[in-house]
Amino acid sequence: MNLKISALDYVQEVQNGNISAEDFIASTLERIRSVDEKLHAFLNVNEDALNQAREIDKKIKSGQKVGACFGMPISIKDNMCIKNSKTTCASKMLENFVAPYDATVISKLKAKDAIFIGKVNMDEFAMGLTTEFSAYGPSKNPWNLDYTPGGSSGGSAVSVSAFECVASLGSDTGGSVRNPASFCSVVGLKPTYGLISRFGLISYANSIEQIGPVTRTVKDNAFLLNMIAGLDSNDNTTVDNKNEDYLSGIDSGIEGKKIGIIKEMIADGTDPAVLSATKEAISKLENLGATCEEVSLDMVKYSVAAYYTITATEAGSNLARYDNLRYGYDFSLEGYEFNSYIQKARKNFGPEVTRRMIIGGFVPSAGHAGKYFLKALKVKNKLTKEINEAFKKYDLLLSPTVPVLPFKLGEKIDDPVALFLVDINTVTANLTGKPAISVPFAISNGLPIGIQFLADSMNENMLLQAAYALEKTVKLPEVPI
Amino acid sequence: MTKIGLEIHCQLTNLESKLFCSCKANYRQFDINENICPVCMGLPGSLPRLNQDAVKKATMIAMALNCSTPEKIAFFRKNYFYPDLPKNFQITQLNIYGDTSVGGSGSIMVGDKKIRITRIQLEEDPGRLIYEGNSSKNQITLVDYNRAGTPLVEIVTEPDFENPKQVREFLNILSDLLENLGVSDPSLEGAMRADANVSIEGGKKVEIKNIGSFHDLEKAVHFEITRQESLHSREIEISQETRHWDDKRKITISSRSKEEALDYRYFLEGDIPWVTINPEILQKLKLEMPESISSKKERYVSKYKIPNQVADVLSSDKFYSDLFEDSHTEANAKEIANIITTDLMGLVDTREKREASKITPKHLGDLADAIQNGKISRNSAKNALHEIVKTGKELSQIITDLDLGNVSDESELLVIIKDVISEEPQAVEQAKSNPQTINYLVGKVMQKTKGKADPKLTLDVLKKQIEQ
Numbered sequence: 001m002n003l004k005i006s007a008l009d010y011v012q013e014v015q016n017g018n019i020s021a022e023d024f025i026a027s028t029l030e031r032i033r034s035v036d037e038k039l040h041a042f043l044n045v046n047e048d049a050l051n052q053a054r055e056i057d058k059k060i061k062s063g064q065k066v067g068a069c070f071g072m073p074i075s076i077k078d079n080m081c082i083k084n085s086k087t088t089c090a091s092k093m094l095e096n097f098v099a100p101y102d103a104t105v106i107s108k109l110k111a112k113d114a115i116f117i118g119k120v121n122m123d124e125f126a127m128g129l130t131t132e133f134s135a136y137g138p139s140k141n142p143w144n145l146d147y148t149p150g151g152s153s154g155g156s157a158v159s160v161s162a163f164e165c166v167a168s169l170g171s172d173t174g175g176s177v178r179n180p181a182s183f184c185s186v187v188g189l190k191p192t193y194g195l196i197s198r199f200g201l202i203s204y205a206n207s208i209e210q211i212g213p214v215t216r217t218v219k220d221n222a223f224l225l226n227m228i229a230g231l232d233s234n235d236n237t238t239v240d241n242k243n244e245d246y247l248s249g250i251d252s253g254i255e256g257k258k259i260g261i262i263k264e265m266i267a268d269g270t271d272p273a274v275l276s277a278t279k280e281a282i283s284k285l286e287n288l289g290a291t292c293e294e295v296s297l298d299m300v301k302y303s304v305a306a307y308y309t310i311t312a313t314e315a316g317s318n319l320a321r322y323d324n325l326r327y328g329y330d331f332s333l334e335g336y337e338f339n340s341y342i343q344k345a346r347k348n349f350g351p352e353v354t355r356r357m358i359i360g361g362f363v364p365s366a367g368h369a370g371k372y373f374l375k376a377l378k379v380k381n382k383l384t385k386e387i388n389e390a391f392k393k394y395d396l397l398l399s400p401t402v403p404v405l406p407f408k409l410g411e412k413i414d415d416p417v418a419l420f421l422v423d424i425n426t427v428t429a430n431l432t433g434k435p436a437i438s439v440p441f442a443i444s445n446g447l448p449i450g451i452q453f454l455a456d457s458m459n460e461n462m463l464l465q466a467a468y469a470l471e472k473t474v475k476l477p478e479v480p481i
Numbered sequence: 482m483t484k485i486g487l488e489i490h491c492q493l494t495n496l497e498s499k500l501f502c503s504c505k506a507n508y509r510q511f512d513i514n515e516n517i518c519p520v521c522m523g524l525p526g527s528l529p530r531l532n533q534d535a536v537k538k539a540t541m542i543a544m545a546l547n548c549s550t551p552e553k554i555a556f557f558r559k560n561y562f563y564p565d566l567p568k569n570f571q572i573t574q575l576n577i578y579g580d581t582s583v584g585g586s587g588s589i590m591v592g593d594k595k596i597r598i599t600r601i602q603l604e605e606d607p608g609r610l611i612y613e614g615n616s617s618k619n620q621i622t623l624v625d626y627n628r629a630g631t632p633l634v635e636i637v638t639e640p641d642f643e644n645p646k647q648v649r650e651f652l653n654i655l656s657d658l659l660e661n662l663g664v665s666d667p668s669l670e671g672a673m674r675a676d677a678n679v680s681i682e683g684g685k686k687v688e689i690k691n692i693g694s695f696h697d698l699e700k701a702v703h704f705e706i707t708r709q710e711s712l713h714s715r716e717i718e719i720s721q722e723t724r725h726w727d728d729k730r731k732i733t734i735s736s737r738s739k740e741e742a743l744d745y746r747y748f749l750e751g752d753i754p755w756v757t758i759n760p761e762i763l764q765k766l767k768l769e770m771p772e773s774i775s776s777k778k779e780r781y782v783s784k785y786k787i788p789n790q791v792a793d794v795l796s797s798d799k800f801y802s803d804l805f806e807d808s809h810t811e812a813n814a815k816e817i818a819n820i821i822t823t824d825l826m827g828l829v830d831t832r833e834k835r836e837a838s839k840i841t842p843k844h845l846g847d848l849a850d851a852i853q854n855g856k857i858s859r860n861s862a863k864n865a866l867h868e869i870v871k872t873g874k875e876l877s878q879i880i881t882d883l884d885l886g887n888v889s890d891e892s893e894l895l896v897i898i899k900d901v902i903s904e905e906p907q908a909v910e911q912a913k914s915n916p917q918t919i920n921y922l923v924g925k926v927m928q929k930t931k932g933k934a935d936p937k938l939t940l941d942v943l944k945k946q947i948e949q
């Protein structure tokens with residue numbers, strides 16, 4: 001069984017009767033058994049997947065209507081609720097939390113006959129960019145097991161990259177889909193804020209985060225986006241995309257498009273290999289008929305500081321509900337007075353979450369908000385104005401997804417400030433609500449490099465078209481695992 | 482001068498669902514923790530879905546209290562830990578970053594006194610704590626989340642009240658107004674709660690929290706003024722503090738520990754986009770709003786010539802004014818107003834009696850018509866009304882069953898009148914010269930017919946007989 005086929009090819013093969021869902025799922029489970037001990041992409045594997053595949057095969061054989069996924073194995077970041085299954089956010093705090101409902105993206109994919117092959121690893125509550133802050137241990141980069149796969153949706157990128165599933169859903173608060181996609185050489189999309197319902201996604205910084213597909217090809221990404229995007233009455237922040245089809249025009253090319261190269265995202269500190277890959281990407285795009293020129297977004301300099309201030313504030317509030325009174329882990333509250341109980345119950349948060357919650361208690365507090373939180377909101381507004389101006393002039397913006405190459409596990413975990421700077425190229429899309437995608441572009445000394453495109457709000461179509469055009473110009477080696 | 486300000490929390494009890502989910506706003510009918518869902522329990526991954534009807538109703542309250550209404554409203558998070566708060570933050574509104582709550586400054590007249598409204602905001606009610614165990618050692622706290630997420634409107638006034646009487650008058654007006662708007666039933670337990678701040682001349686401001694009903698609010702304010710005046714007269718300083726209302730002992734008690742200066746870390750609730758309430762929407766809402774109490778009163782007086790005081794009583798109570806609106810015609814309006822205010826109000830003076838009452842608008846119309854057509858005397862009408870409220874039977878049926886119909890047959894009446902004339906020769910003589918005396922004779926006829934004689938006919942026949 002060839003597990004390396006794309007999602008679209010999988011659909012084709014099953015439809016043509018060349019493979020069965022059952023065989024494909026069985027091989028996938030076998031693959032997970034054989035490689036995941038090394039990779040640790042999965043936090044748990046769906047024991048019922050084979051049965052579900054058999055049901056779908058039955059439907060196909062009897063000529064019943066089958067959903068567009070035809071039993072395709074999809075992994076889900078463990079911060080999205082699947083009814084009656086554990087959703088831990090890779091935290092001890094939610095060790096025993098069994099979701100009583102499906103996230104909107106889950107019910108949409110269920111209706112399309114996708115099979116959720118398992119829940120995948122992440123940094124605890126999506127705070128981090130290496131998966132090293134998972135309470136259940138880090139995932140490894142399939143390109144080199146000594147390296148981090150990126151994060152926080154590391155498990156999503158690893159499982160897709162290492163053929164443990166066909167596609168995955170991650171979530172992106174400041175680059176959490178695009179960063180691991182870049183580090184693992186897969187495609188990762190952060191859509192326009194509001195394009196995909198967040199209902200059932202456990203909030204970290206709710207005003208800027210989005211669910212996004214992680215796939216091996218750009219077309220697969222558009223295919224998945226078609227199924228999960230759109231208005232949802234359960235999420236008041238969703239926007240109507242009028243059932244836009246992101247796949248049909250994907251081969252439109254980028255001839256005549258104007259692309260702005262964001263100066264602040266290829267500044268000092270950018271790895272030379274990353275810089276030269278970026279230049280190569282630019283020249284390939286120009287060969288395809290696009291015009292590229294540098295553009296300055298001055299506020300990008302302050303974007304990471306603003307990002308951490310805003311996310312810490314929202315996290316401090318979003319995670320306040322984990323007091324272990326209504327759900328959580330085994331801990332008897334008898335004999336405690338409320339305040340001491342709260343203190344004790346919340347000890348189960350890991351170090352990074354604790355750090356951000358402490359910051360989140362401080363930066364918006366009376367007497368400090370003006371200096372930190374409100375200032376961060378100003379940066380966010382100014383940055384949005386700047387990028388809106390840029391989109392009057394350019395169709396797309398471009399940068400390397402991450403200014404540095406993947407680094408070793410343990411290399412930066414003790415240096416929060418160094419880690420934070422890895423975010424510099426990705427947080428802008430979140431702070432401004434714009435869609436952005438990371439496309440695999442090069443391998444340098446066995447380590448992947450991704451290129452990032454940004455488009456104006458609700459312009460995912462052009463974003464995917466550009467990504468597809470660039471993807472077609474490269475032939476990358478296969479993952480060595 | 483004594484200054485009193487109020488912060489009133491009013492549940493929008495008449496809404497279908499809670500503020501952010503589809504659980505029932507009317508949580509009182511449920512067993513403990515039966516009216517909950519992932520949203521109002523704040524489960525991981527759940528998101529609030531704003532109840533647009535709540536926004537509408539809260540905006541109506543703002544308009545009724547003459548408040549400014551901003552074009553865009555926003556929701557904020559108020560962050561603090563408390564077991565009755567499932568998310569450990571409350572979604573509420575805030576005006577410190579510009580006016581973004583449903584209502585800005587407004588005012589309402591209480592008699593001749595203008596009471597200024599500071600703001601009106603829409604927010605979610607927390608759950609309810611239940612304490613069990615008798616000694617402090619084995620006391621446990623249980624939480625019922627049925628109430629969590631119920632739409633709550635907070636109405637904040639300026640410290641414009643000078644005495645408890647004004648407070649009471651304001652609360653009466655407010656209750657009537659909320660009821661008239663159809664947004665809330667103030668008589669439901671816990672539907673109206675309040676905090677008050679009270680200061681007397683030369684003293685500091687004292688806040689009283691946790692007052693569970695309007696009835697107690699007036700008492701609490703009264704108690705607090707008396708307490709402060711007593712301190713003042715003994716030259717003891719009145720310190721700025723927060724006190725709690727003890728609704729068992731009906732006194733205010735100093736909150737033992739100094740209320741910690743909580744920092745609520747307010748910030749915008751990103752899960753709820755700003756809501757636009759533009760002039761067109763306001764205009765539409767205005768049309769949807771029920772007629773105000775004052776406009777009703779004016780109409781009753783000018784159109785139907787109903788006396789001022791009667792119109793006042795009738796218009797301010799939604800139950801009675803609805804009955805009136807649905808029953809009256811141009812011709813019988815005044816009669817119906819009379820029946821309601823003189824007789825019906827005495828019969829259904831409690832919530833329970835109202836709910837048990839079988840009276841319909843048709844009953845009232847029939848009754849008024851019967852009185853005006855002389856089919857039934859006012860006295861008998863009162864008895865009939867009693868029976869209507871009790872049984873809901875048709876008026877004609879009740880008249881037959883209880884034999885309440887007027888004696889309007891002339892020959893039948895003549896027999897009785899002749900009896901009276903022969904029994905009262907002296908009065909008959911007097912009546913010939915003094916027309917006033919004839920009323921005495923009419924009274925005698927009424928006595929003999931147990932009030933059922935048609936008064937007009939009786940007078941006519943009597944006059945004829947005496948003149949003969």
Ligand SMILES: [Zn+2]
Nearest residue numbers: 502504518521
């Ligand atoms: Zn609910």
